[in-house]
């Protein structure tokens with residue numbers, strides 16, 4: 001997927017106020033589909049996220065994530081209070097969420113590094129279309145460059161359930177490596 005950043009994006013710091021959204025880029029998938037890239041979800045996309053998270057037919061999402069509880073049954077407002085910064089990939093023609101990625105401060109183990117957690121989802125019919133690496137790489141850089149920071153280098157981590165090859169492959173392609181001491185029989189913790 002080719003991503004073209006917007007010119008003249010107004011200044012911002014992360015996280016944005018809830019339901020604020022900034023259009024930061026446009027993108028074209030390998031089959032010519034057009035997308036917009038946004039920091040923040042406005043209310044319409046937050047509602048789409050809730051419905052996507054409740055989708056029982058999305059077996060991989062239900063098996064590999066806690067989103068049904070997090071966004072489907074829980075309140076987006078409560079989740080957002082944890083200083084999370086979501087990014088959205090929106091399919092222009094249909095105005096629906098194709099993918100999200102989010103980041104936020106979250107300690108790992110007991111060491112004092114400046115840890116932030118990462119997470120990513122793509123939604124059918126856009127899953128498996130080769131959109132995720134460039135989208136996630138792009139927004140990860142925007143996040144690390146713009147989040148309020150105490151000065152020390154930001155380290156990212158993600159927990160990937162064992163038996164989730166798509167997410168493992170994506171994390172590896174993005175430069176994450178397994179941290180054995182933080183992993184367990186259910187999940188691999190990968191850091192970057």
Ligand SMILES: CC(C)(COP(=O)(O)OP(=O)(O)OC[C@H]1O[C@@H](n2cnc3c(N)ncnc32)[C@H](O)[C@@H]1OP(=O)(O)O)[C@@H](O)C(=O)NCCC(=O)NCCS
Pocket residue numbers: 060061064065120121122123126127128129130131132133159160161164165166167169170173
């Ligand atoms: C994980 C997820 C975000 C990956 O998104 P995607 O749309 O499949 O991503 P892409 O099409 O860009 O593919 C990324 C890479 O993973 C590979 N891949 C995707 N699904 C795969 C699978 N089931 N088995 C093996 N490899 C897979 C692709 O081939 C591609 O690798 P490549 O660049 O070497 O060709 C998506 O599968 C998803 O949302 N799954 C459900 C929720 C989830 O598991 N989220 C992550 C929780 S940690």
